[in-house]
Amino acid sequence: MDWLNDFAPLSHQASDTLPELMLTHLNSWGVVTLIGDDAKSYLQGQVTCDVVQLDASESTFGAHCDAKGKVWSIFRLFHHQNGYALFEPKSSIEKQLAEIKKYAIFSKVTIEQSDSILLGVMGEKADQWIDTLSEQQGNVRAIEGGTAVRIDAQRWLLVLNQNVAVALVESAQATCVAESLWCRFDIEAALPIVEQEEQTQHIPQALNLQALGGISFKKGCYTGQETVARAKYRGINKRAMYIVKGHAANALEEHTELERAVGENWRSAGKLMAHYRFNDGETIGLVVLPNNLEADTPLRLAHQPESIWAIQPLPYSLDDE
Template sequence: MLTIATSPVLYPLSDRAVLSLTGDDRTKYLQGQVTCDVAALEAGDACPGGHCDSKGKLWAPFWLANLGERLLLVYNRSLLERQLPELKKFAVFSRVEVEDASDRWQVFGLAGEGLSHWLNNHVGDGNLWQGGIVIPVAAEHALLLLPLDAELPELPRGDEQEWLGLMIQAGLPDMSAEHQGEYIPQMLNLQALGGISFNKGCYMGQETVARAKYRGANKKAMFVLGGKASGKIEVNQDLELQLGDNWRRAGTVLSHWQRGEDCLLTAVLNKDLEADAVLRLKDQPDSRLHLQPLPYDLVD
C-alpha cells in the first residue's frame, strides 16, 4: 500500500486554487463567512476550515493561512468557479479585496520522515518563509505556498497522485465540484480537525452547523476505505455496502488514490457503520473495500 518516504519529498501540486484576501477588513470579513476562527490566527498561523452556503452545505473545505497583511485560502481548483463569487458576494460592503491569486503562487506538498527536523533547519521559528508560508497539515506532512520567484527547496520531487494518497491516509478531506452543496462541514470531519469554531459568532450557514452539534442532527462522517479495484476509480462513483448476500448503495467516492489494483479513497458514509463492513464500487462488482483507521477521534 502507500507509505511515507524515508526522507522529505517535495510534491508539486497543480490542482490547488489559492485565494487572496487583502485590505483592512480582511479578517473581519472572512470571520463572518467561514467556519473557522479567523481572528484567532496570528501571522504564520494556519488552520482548516469550510465555506458554506446559507443552508450550511459546503462550497469548499480549505486550509487558511495568515501571512500578516494577507490571508490565503488553499483548496481544490475545481471548486473555484462556484465558490469564489459566493465568497465575494458581500465584499463590496467592506474594505477587502478577494481575488483568485492562483497564478501568483506555487503550491507544494511536503512529506517524509524527518520533515519536522528539516523545517526547523531551513525555515526556523514560525512558518513564514521566502514570502510564503508552511502549513502543517499532519505529522510530518505540510503544505508549502511560495511566490513564483521564490527559490525552491532542494528536495526530491514526488508525484501529485501520491500526495493525494497521503492526504487520504491522514484522514484529510478533499472535495471536488461534483459534491458542492451536498455536505455539511461535520460530514467531512472538519470539527475533528479543528476547522469549526462553535463560539466565534455568526457566519454563513452557522445555524445548521450548530444544530448538527448540539441537537445530534448529523448522522454521517467521512471515512477512509482501502482495498482492491481493477478498474479506474472516479470521483462521485457509487459505493455499495454488503448486507448478507445483497448490496445496498452507501455513498459516493469523495477523493481517491490508486496504484495498480491497490486503492485508497474517502467517502461520506453513515456514522454507525460496523468496523468490519465490506464495500465495493457499484460498477466494479469484484472490487472490495474495507474501513481504515482514522488518525483522529470522530467528535461531534
Template sequence: MNSNWKTFLLNQQTLPNDENRVAFADTANISENSIYPLTHLAVLSVTGKDAAKLLQGQITCNVNDISEAKSSLAAMCNPKGRAIATFLLVKKSDEFLLILPVELLETVKKRLQMYVLRSDAKITDSSDEFCLLGLCEPEHAAQTFSTLIQKGIISISFPGLTSRKLLVTNVDSATRIWTEQVDSKGFRTGSSNEWLYLDIISGIPWVTTATSEEFVPQMLNLDKLGGISFNKGCYTGQEIVARTHYLGKSKREMFLAECQTLTRPESNSSIINKDSAEQEVVGKVLLAQLGEKSYKMLIVLQTTDSDYNNLGLQDDMQAQIKLLPFNV
C-alpha cells in the same frame, strides 16, 4: 499556475497528465524525503481592512484564531449548511490566503464576492503570484497546522504520522527550493497525485466539484480536525452546522477505506452494503487515489451501531471496500 513555474517543472522531465497537474515518474516509496509540485491546488487571497470580518461571516473556523503561526482547515457552506468547498486558511500579515482545489477557486471567489457589498475587501485569484510546493520528511512529524513565515516563504506543517509541509512562495524562491532539495539534498520528486494520496490517508477532506454542496462539515470530520468553531457567531449555514453539533452525533461520518478495483472510484460514487437485503446505498466516495496495490479512499458513511463488513461500489459489483484506521 504561474507560467514560469510551469515551464520550470516541465523542464524537470515531468509528465503532464492534465492542465493543472504535473506528474513525475514514481521512483521510490513515500517513506523517503520527497518534494511535490502542488499544481492541483490554487490560492485565493482576501485583503482589505474588512477581510477578516468578511471571512468570519462566511466560513466555519474562527478567523480571529488564525495567525502567522497558526493555520486551519475550514469550509464555506451554503444556507443549508452543506460545504461548498473546503480549504486551508493561512494568514500573511494582513492578507488571508485560501488554499483549495483549482476546480473550485472560481466558485468560492464568486460566492465571497456576493457578500463584499460596500466592505473594504478584495478577493483575488493569486495562483499566478504564488507557487505551492509539498515537502515530505518522514522523521519530523507534526500535530497541528502550525505555520512559519521566513524570508517571504510560508511553511505550513501538516499533522499526521507522515511529516509534511506545504510551502507557499514566489516563483524565484520555489525554483531555488526545488533545486536545493533535489540537487543538493537528494529529495526524490513526487507527483501531485501522490501528495493527494498522503492527504487521503491523513484524513484531509478536500471537496471537489462532484461533491460540492453534498455534505455538512461534520460529515467530513472537520469538527475533529479543528475546522469548525461553535462559539464564533453567525455565518452562512451556521444554524444547520450548530444544530448538528448540539443535537448529537452526525448521522454520517468520514472514514478511510481501501478498494480493490481496476478503475479509480469517482467522487460522489455510491457505496452499498452488500449484506443488506436490497444492497442499500449507505455512503458516498469523497476522494480516491491509487496507492501501491489498491485505491485509498475517503468515504462518507451512514453511522450505525453495527459494523459494515461487506461494502462495495454500486457501479462495480466486484469491488470490495475495507475500512482502515487513519494515518494520524
C-alpha cells in the same frame, strides 16, 4: 515551464519505505487570498472557524457554507503576506470565490485567486529542510517569496512566487514526485477533499470538520451557522466521512461509486471523494457514509462487484468536544 515535468509518479506499495525528502507541485490545488483592513472581520462572518483567534504562527481547518449549511469549500486557513489565505482544491474555487465575494463590496477587502505556485514538501527530513528556509519556528512561517505551512508531522505546504518556487525545486536535494502522493497522505490522515462535484452536498460535520478543529461553536454568526449548530446540539447529522480500502483491478475514475451490503442485497453507498491506488492494486479512499453504519459492513465498487472493500479506523475521534 520545463521544471514542471520533473514530478513523476512514485511506484510503490503501502509498506514500502519512501524517500526522506520529497517535493511535489500541487497543481490541482489553489489559494484564495483576502487582503485589506476588513479581511479579518469579513472572513469571520463567512466561515465556520474562528478567524479572530487564529495566531499568526498557526493554521486551521474551516468551511465556507451556503445559507443552508452545505459546504462550498473546506480549506486550510493561515496568515499570508499581510492578509489571509485559503488553501483548497482548485476545482472548488470558481463557485466558492463567487460566493465569498458576494458582500465584499461593503467592506475594505480584496478577495481573489492567487497565482502563487504551490509546492508540497514530504518525508522524514521535511522539517529539517524547512528550517533552512526560515529562522522562524511556528507552524506557519514567512519565507522568501511566500509562506510555509505545516500540514502534519512530515508534510509542509509552500505558497511561493514562481521565481522562488523554480529555484527551490532546482536546488533541493529531494525526490520530485507526482501530487497523487500528497493525496495518499491526505486520505490516510482522513482530511476532507471537497472538489467541485461535492460542493453543497454535505454539512461540515458530515466531513468530520468538528473533529479537525474546523468549527467554532462560540464565535458569532456566519453563513449557515444555524444548520451547523443544530447538527451539534440536536444531533441531526447522520453522516460522517470514512477511510475505505480494497483492491482495484485497474485505475479508477474520479468519484467512483461504492455500494454497501444490506442483508443479501447491495445499495448505493456514495462516491469516493478521493482515492489512491498503489502499484499492487491496493486502493484507499475517502467516502461519506451513514454514521451509524457497522464498522464491518462490506463495501464494493459498483463496477467491480467482485472486489470487497472495508471501512478503516479513523486517525481521530469524531467527538466534537
